[in-house]
Amino acid sequence: MKRIFLLSVFCIFIVQTGLPQIVNKEPLSARQTYYKIDARLDPETKIVSGSMEAYWVNKSTDIVPDIQLHLYMNAFKNNKSTFNQDAGMNLTDKKIEFGWIDLKSLKDRKGNDLLGRMSYISPDDNNADDQTVIRILTESPTKPGDTVFIKVDFETKLPKGSFRTGYADDYYFVGQWFPKFGVYEPAGMRYATAGGWNCHQFHRNSEFYSNHSVYDVNITVPEDYVTGSGGMLLNEVKASDGKSKTLTYRAEDIVDFAWTAWPGYAVFNDEWNHVKITLLIPHIRKDQVDRQFHAVKSALEYLTKNVGPFPWPHLTFIDPPTKGSFAGGMEYTTLFTSTSSDRMFDFLHLPEMVTVHEFGHAYFMGILASNEFEEPWLDEGVNSFWEARIMDQYWGENSGLINHPLFKIADKSYSRTSYVGSPDRQVTTNKEYSWNYPHGTYAMMSYTKAATVLYTLMGIIGEETTNEVFREYYKKWAFKHPSGRDFINVVNEVVTRVHGNKFGPDMNWFFDQTLYGTGLVDYKVRGFNNTKLRDFKGIVSEADSNRFVTNVIKDDTIFKSTAQLYRPGDVILPVDVMVHFSNGDTIQEIWDGKERFKDFVYTGVSEIDWVKIDPEYKLRMDINFTNNSKTNDADMVPIRRYMDKFIIFMQYFLNLMSL
Amino acid sequence: MKILTHLRSGALRSFKAWKGVLVVWVLILFLISLLALPVKSGFKSMIGSSMVSELLTDTVNIDVITDLGTGMGVIMPVMTIGLLLVLFFGFLMNVFVTGGLFSILGSNNDSKPSSRFFAGATSNFWSFLIIILTTLAMLMVTASVIGGIPIMIVRGGDAGTAEPGVVGKTVKIVLIILALMLPLFLLVADYARAWQVVHEEKKPFKAIGFGFSRTFRTLSVSYPLMLILVAFQTGFGALAASKLLSAKPDTGKAVFMFFLASQILFIIKILLRAWRYGSVTSAMEEVSDVIEVSPDQSVRDAELLQGQV
Numbered sequence: 001m002k003r004i005f006l007l008s009v010f011c012i013f014i015v016q017t018g019l020p021q022i023v024n025k026e027p028l029s030a031r032q033t034y035y036k037i038d039a040r041l042d043p044e045t046k047i048v049s050g051s052m053e054a055y056w057v058n059k060s061t062d063i064v065p066d067i068q069l070h071l072y073m074n075a076f077k078n079n080k081s082t083f084n085q086d087a088g089m090n091l092t093d094k095k096i097e098f099g100w101i102d103l104k105s106l107k108d109r110k111g112n113d114l115l116g117r118m119s120y121i122s123p124d125d126n127n128a129d130d131q132t133v134i135r136i137l138t139e140s141p142t143k144p145g146d147t148v149f150i151k152v153d154f155e156t157k158l159p160k161g162s163f164r165t166g167y168a169d170d171y172y173f174v175g176q177w178f179p180k181f182g183v184y185e186p187a188g189m190r191y192a193t194a195g196g197w198n199c200h201q202f203h204r205n206s207e208f209y210s211n212h213s214v215y216d217v218n219i220t221v222p223e224d225y226v227t228g229s230g231g232m233l234l235n236e237v238k239a240s241d242g243k244s245k246t247l248t249y250r251a252e253d254i255v256d257f258a259w260t261a262w263p264g265y266a267v268f269n270d271e272w273n274h275v276k277i278t279l280l281i282p283h284i285r286k287d288q289v290d291r292q293f294h295a296v297k298s299a300l301e302y303l304t305k306n307v308g309p310f311p312w313p314h315l316t317f318i319d320p321p322t323k324g325s326f327a328g329g330m331e332y333t334t335l336f337t338s339t340s341s342d343r344m345f346d347f348l349h350l351p352e353m354v355t356v357h358e359f360g361h362a363y364f365m366g367i368l369a370s371n372e373f374e375e376p377w378l379d380e381g382v383n384s385f386w387e388a389r390i391m392d393q394y395w396g397e398n399s400g401l402i403n404h405p406l407f408k409i410a411d412k413s414y415s416r417t418s419y420v421g422s423p424d425r426q427v428t429t430n431k432e433y434s435w436n437y438p439h440g441t442y443a444m445m446s447y448t449k450a451a452t453v454l455y456t457l458m459g460i461i462g463e464e465t466t467n468e469v470f471r472e473y474y475k476k477w478a479f480k481h482p483s484g485r486d487f488i489n490v491v492n493e494v495v496t497r498v499h500g501n502k503f504g505p506d507m508n509w510f511f512d513q514t515l516y517g518t519g520l521v522d523y524k525v526r527g528f529n530n531t532k533l534r535d536f537k538g539i540v541s542e543a544d545s546n547r548f549v550t551n552v553i554k555d556d557t558i559f560k561s562t563a564q565l566y567r568p569g570d571v572i573l574p575v576d577v578m579v580h581f582s583n584g585d586t587i588q589e590i591w592d593g594k595e596r597f598k599d600f601v602y603t604g605v606s607e608i609d610w611v612k613i614d615p616e617y618k619l620r621m622d623i624n625f626t627n628n629s630k631t632n633d634a635d636m637v638p639i640r641r642y643m644d645k646f647i648i649f650m651q652y653f654l655n656l657m658s659l
Numbered sequence: 660m661k662i663l664t665h666l667r668s669g670a671l672r673s674f675k676a677w678k679g680v681l682v683v684w685v686l687i688l689f690l691i692s693l694l695a696l697p698v699k700s701g702f703k704s705m706i707g708s709s710m711v712s713e714l715l716t717d718t719v720n721i722d723v724i725t726d727l728g729t730g731m732g733v734i735m736p737v738m739t740i741g742l743l744l745v746l747f748f749g750f751l752m753n754v755f756v757t758g759g760l761f762s763i764l765g766s767n768n769d770s771k772p773s774s775r776f777f778a779g780a781t782s783n784f785w786s787f788l789i790i791i792l793t794t795l796a797m798l799m800v801t802a803s804v805i806g807g808i809p810i811m812i813v814r815g816g817d818a819g820t821a822e823p824g825v826v827g828k829t830v831k832i833v834l835i836i837l838a839l840m841l842p843l844f845l846l847v848a849d850y851a852r853a854w855q856v857v858h859e860e861k862k863p864f865k866a867i868g869f870g871f872s873r874t875f876r877t878l879s880v881s882y883p884l885m886l887i888l889v890a891f892q893t894g895f896g897a898l899a900a901s902k903l904l905s906a907k908p909d910t911g912k913a914v915f916m917f918f919l920a921s922q923i924l925f926i927i928k929i930l931l932r933a934w935r936y937g938s939v940t941s942a943m944e945e946v947s948d949v950i951e952v953s954p955d956q957s958v959r960d961a962e963l964l965q966g967q968v
C-alpha cells in the first residue's frame with residue numbers, strides 16, 4: 001500500500017513537473033507515454049522478468065473509457081496467432097520454440113487489480129486466438145488531461161530467434177518485449193474521423209506505431225554479458241555475488257526500447273559532432289568496424305544536411321553475429337541493427353547499406369513517427385529513397401551497392417529494377433495497410449516502388465526542392481505523427497512556393513497517379529524522319545519554321561524533320577525531350593505528356609540524328625529506358641567491349657582447365 | 660645448369676612450334692565465337708537504335724538488363740546452355756590441341772610438323788583426357804584435404820568468438836602450400852604427356868606412373884624448373900587478364916585495338932604454355948631410357964632452330 005502510494009506521489013510529481021531532462025536538453029516530443037522497467041534476463045529459462053510502471057496521458061479533448069496495449073510477444077505464442085497464421089506456420093517443424101508474454105499482475109495507481117478488466121481484442125482480423133492486443137477498461141473514463149498509470153509484472157519468454165527478437169544460444173536480442181501502449185488518435189489526427197485507439201495486432205508484414213516516450217530501464221544480466229540498448233547508459237552495478245550486473249539506461253523521446261546481450265560482443269566508440277556512437281560487433285568482424293562507422297557517419301552527415309538535425313547525443317548500433325542474424329536489419333531509433341557476415345568483400349556494400357537504411361529510420365519512423373502499420377511506404381519507402389541517395393552519393397553514383405571492377409550496382413537501380421521488374425507491379429496501390437499487400441508485394445510496394453516514386457518526383461521538381469520538402473516536413477512534423485496526406489501537403493506547399501504554378505496548383509496529380517495509382521510510366525520515341533524539301537528555294541524566315549531557324553539557305557538543302565513521341569504508359573508526367581541535329585545543334589523541349597503522342601516538327605538545314613525522352617533518366621518509374629531514345633548511329637562499343645571480355649575470360653579459363 | 664638448358668631448349672622448341680600455337684589459338688577462339696557472336700548480335704538487336712547503351716559505358720547496368728526484359732528472357736537460357744557447351748567442348752578441344760602441341764615439341768621428328776600436330780592430337784586424345792582429368796581430380800582432393808581440414812578446425816566451434824584473423828591467416832597459409840604443391844602436379848601431368856606422345860601404346864595410367872616416378876626422381880631439377888615456368892605463366896596470365904578485364908576502351912577503334920591486343924597477349928600465353936611443355940619434354944628426353952637422344956643437348960637445339968631435325 002505504501003509502495004503504491006509512493007509510486008503515485010512520484011508519478012504525479014513527474015507528470016506535473018515534467019520529467020527530469022537527462023539525455024536531451026529540452027523535451028523533444030509531447031511524451032504522452034512513459035515507461036520505467038526493471039528487467040532481469042534468466043539465461044537458463046530464456047525468460048525476461050519485468051516489473052513495469054507506465055502511464056499514458058490523455059492529451060485529447062475526448063473522454064476515453066479504456067486503454068489499449070500491445071503484447072507483441074504473444075505473436076509467437078502458438079500457431080493460431082495472426083502473425084503465425086500470416087506465415088502459414090508449419091507445426092511439423094521441430095525447431096519451433098514459442099515465445100510469449102505473461103502478465104503476472106496488472107494494477108492501477110490505487111493498486112486495484114486490472115486483470116479482471118482486461119480482454120484480448122483483435123481489431124484487424126477478429127482472430128479470437130490472437131493475443132497481441134489487450135484492452136483494459138479503466139475504473140473510470142479518462143478525462144482530457146488526466147493520466148492513466150499502470151503497474152505490471154510480466155514474464156516474457158523469448159522465442160528462439162526469429163523475427164527481430166529472441167535468442168540463439170547465449171545471444172539475445174530483446175525487442176517487442178514489454179506491454180506497450182497503442183496510440184490514442186483524436187479526431188483529425190492523421191485524418192481520423194473519430195477519436196480512438198490505434199492499436200493493431202502484430203502481423204508478419206508490418207512494423208509498429210507508438211508515441212514518443214521516456215524510458216527508464218534497469219536490465220540485470222549475467223556479469224560476463226555485453227549489453228547495448230536504445231538508452232544512454234547511466235549506471236552499471238555489479239551484484240554482490242559477482243554473478244550478475246544491473247545496467248541503468250535512460251532514453252528520451254524515442255518510440256521503442258529494445259536491448260541486446262551477448263558475451264561475444266566487442267565494443268567500439270566513435271563520435272560525430274555531438275553524437276557519441278557505440279558499435280557492438282562480433283570480435284571476428286573487427287576489420288569491418290571502420291566500414292560500419294563510415295556508413296553511419298555518412299548517413300548522419302547527409303540527413304542532417306538535407307533533412308534536419310539528429311537530436312540525440314547518443315546512438316548505439318549492433319552488428320549481430322551469424323547465429324543472431326535474426327536480429328539484423330531493424331530499427332529502434334537510437335538503437336539499430338545492421339547485417340553482415342564474418343567475411344565481407346570490400347566491393348559488396350551490404351553492411352553499409354543496411355547500416356545507412358536502419359539509421360535512416362531514426363528520421364523516418366523515429367523522429368517522423370508515422371504509422372508503419374497503415375502507411376508502410378511513409379517510413380520504408382521514404383527511408384529507402386534516402387538510403388539509395390546516401391549510398392550512391394558516398395559509394396559512387398553507379399556503385400552504391402556493389403563496386404567491383406567488373407560489376408557495379410547503384411542502390412537506386414536496385415530499387416527501380418525491383419519495382420519495374422516485378423510481375424506484380426500493378427497489383428495494388430500504396431493505400432493498403434501493410435499486412436494487406438497481396439501476393440507477397442509488401443516489400444516491393446512499400447520499399448522499392450515508393451522509393452522509385454520519390455526518385456521520379458525528384459526528377460520532376462529537382463533535387464534541391466526535394467531536400468527543401470524534407471526539411472519542411474521535418475520542421476513541421478518532427479516528434480509528431482504525420483500521415484501520407486500530411487507529407488503530400490508539405491510537398492504541395494514547398495513545390496508551389498519554389499516553382500509557383502509550374503506544375504499546377506498542387507502535386508496531388510502526381511501522387512494520385514503514382515503512389516495511389518496502379519498505372520505505369522512509359523514514354524517512347526516512336527521514331528523520327530527527315531524529308532528533303534526539294535522545291536524549296538530562297539530564305540527560311542522565322543515564320544516558316546516551327547522552331548529551327550537559319551537565315552540564308554541555298555537551293556534544296558532544307559529538311560522538314562519530325563520527332564515522333566508516344567506515351568504507352570497510363571501515367572501522365574511532364575518529360576524533357578532532347579532533339580539532336582546532324583550539324584551538332586540540340587534542342588531541348590518539354591512535353592506535358594497529356595496526349596498519347598506528340599510530334600515535334602522542325603524545318604532547317606540539318607536533319608535530326610537522334611531524339612531522347614528524359615535524357616537524364618530522371619523519371620525512374622519509367623518501365624523501359626530502352627525505348628526512350630532513337631538514333632541513326634547506335635553506340636555498340638560497350639556491347640563489343642563486354643563480348644570481347646567474355647571471350648578473353650573464356651580463353652583464359654579454358655587454358656587453365658587443360659593444365 | 661641443367662635447368663637453364665631445359666628452359667632454353669623449351670623456349671626454342673616452342674618458337675619452333677609457332678604454327679601449332681596458332682592452331683591452338685584459332686581453334687579455341689573459333690569455338691568461343693560460336694557462342695559469343697550470336698550473343699553479341701542478340702544484344703545488338705535488343706538495343707537496336709536505342710541510345711540506352713550509354714548507360715553501359717561505365718559498367719553493366721541492371722536498369723538496362725531489366726528493361727531488355729523479354730529479350731533477356733530469350734537470351735539468358737541460350738547463354739547458359741551455350742556457356743556449358745562451350746566449357747565442355749572447349750575443355751575437350753584443349754585436351755586435343757595439347758596432344759598436338761606435345762607431339763611437335765619433341766625432337767623425334769620424322770614427319771612434317773603439321774601432320775604430326777593433328778596425328779598426335781588425335782592419337783593421344785583419350786590418353787590425354789584421362790591424364791588431365793586424373794591430375795585435376797588429384798589436385799582437387801589434395802586441395803580439399805590440405806585446405807578444408809585446417810580451415811574446419813580453425814573455424815570449428817563458435818565462429819562468432821573465434822580469434823579474429825585466424826581463419827584468414829589459415830587460408831593464406833593453405834594457399835601458399837597449395838601454390839608450392841602445384842608444380843608437382845603439373846610435372847606429373849607434363850611428364851606423363853611427354854612420355855605418352857612418344858609411345859605407340861596409349862596407356863594413360865602407365866604414363867601417370869612415369870610422370871610420378873620421373874617427377875620425384877629428378878625433383879631437384881624438375882621442381883625448380885617447373886616453379887620458374889609456373890611463375891612466368893601465372894605472372895603473365897594474371898597481369899594480362901587483370902589489365903584486360905579492367906580496361907575500358909570507349910571508341911570503336913579502341914575496342915578493335917583492345918581485341919587485337921587481347922588476342923596477341925593470349926597467343927603469348929599459349930606460347931608460354933608450349934614453353935613449359937617443351938622444357939619438360941626436353942627434361943624427359945635427357946634421360947636415355949625413354950628415347951634415343953643425342954647426348955649433346957645444345958647440338959640438337961641448334962638443329963631444332965635450323966629446322967634440320
Ligand SMILES: [Zn+2]
Binds near residue numbers: 379380383
Ligand atoms: Zn526499413
